[in-house]
Amino acid sequence: MTDLDQTADRLRAALDELVADVPAVRNQPALLHPATMVIEGRRWSRQRSLATITVAVVVATVVAAVVYYGPRSGPTGPTVSKQAGRHTGALASPPGWINLPFLLPTGNAIVDSAMVASGPVPVPSNGTYEQAYEGPQTTDSPQLLITTVQAQPGAIADYAAGSQAVSVNGGVAYLTSFQDHQLLWQTPDGVVVSLESKGMSSSDVVAAAQLVEPHPSSQLGVDLSGTLPDGLVPVGEGFASGDTAQNQGDTIFFNYGRCHAYTQLWAGSPADFAAVAIVSDSYRSRVRQGDPRPAGRDLTEHLGVAVARGTGDRRPAPGRGLRPDEHRRRFEGGRPRGRGGLEDVLAGQAQAHVVHSAGSGAGIGARPGAGTFGLAH
């Protein structure tokens, strides 16, 4: 065997190792089920951050291996506390997941398709849990996103180089040097806690970390033991499937700011598809749902006085999304006014959502229906 042959063998072996972290195909069509959720609008301004991308990359491969597609169990989902500086995360399987990095584009909006189907939905019992906090300013508020995810030991070891080591509750945490600071540490039972900030000083981020009491890995989420700096108050929470970055199956129930919810599923009967749009600009996002036109070109939604229109070149169908733009699903429309919601009407029916005006209330409710409900990943 020549040196080149040996190099080729080594190349094959390395690539085999590399692709070993690719999970098998997900989102089996028969496993999907209509969702029940109510999402109401609030305000949020945050751009998809480098730090978010980074932590997503770090944890995605780890979490993908541990996501469990088991039946739903536990309470009906997370609740949002309005108390400043005191927030308790969900303690059991929530009804959905968030896809935070992709939800917060720097552009005007995103739109994608969602699908509901009949049949039980296996809901992951693991994933990432995220809590969002925002300061009192109306624009450019300081923001903080706390993420917990179960990971293997040493999952954040790469952060040791190029980051500042700081002490958090007696443990070592890594503070990145990004302009928008990120602080990460791992608990003894494997939970990686990430604080991503925007508009906060590094010292305030570290101070916030001292207040965080991570839940055990079986529960994810955190408690806060005091008042966060910068007047940060909770504005939302959610649960994501194992892959926190964009992929073809992520589904969310989440709100903060002015509403985020996002679904992008590929499988199921074409009759089960419904379009979900997220309209957002720098300060707000909102969720819309409606039927794609038969011609499959446009998606027009009315919510209160706001009208949004998404233009797609194809109709949502299995294995595909409504993708008006090449890489980002741009959704153009009137500036949202009022608040809106997205609600399941009848379980088991293909057309599972309607858009409705949610009045003046703000907040989120993510309500699984009876039995095994939820949007599938």
Add this chain to the structure above:
Amino acid sequence: VSVQAKGSPTTIADAEVFTPFFRAEYTAAVRLARALGVSVAASEDLVQEAFVRVHERFFGLDNPGGYLRTVVVNLCRDWHRRQSRERRHLSGSSDRPPVSLDARELLDVLARLPYRWRAVLVLRYWADWTEVEIAAALGCRPGTVKTLAARGLGRLRKELST
């Protein structure tokens, strides 16, 4: 399978033909993207996009699997281009796969190669594509593929031996 028109499958055809195709090809396509240096998450998204493109002309394709893989290869190229731009601002980011040190060393060298070199090496020696297939996917001549494969492998050997 009922087909309304070439390239315009009905929903029945979607369910009966495209969905099984998706299932059969999805994981391999993601692994191909992964082997071409794309992160897991981006690979899944990228492959989804590839399926969208395949779906558009699914019933007009003689070899949809081959077309899918070609689209994946080219989407990976685009992804790397975007990454190279973003990387200027992402010096702190990290996408280090959990692999052995030996594999890490080789993958680091591979990652430093121009995309076309890397693609040729991955497709030729890992995916076992023919030179003709690789040439078609990359838009070059088979002779170029042969040259790039030899030079790329030589580069790997040289870098790994130093």
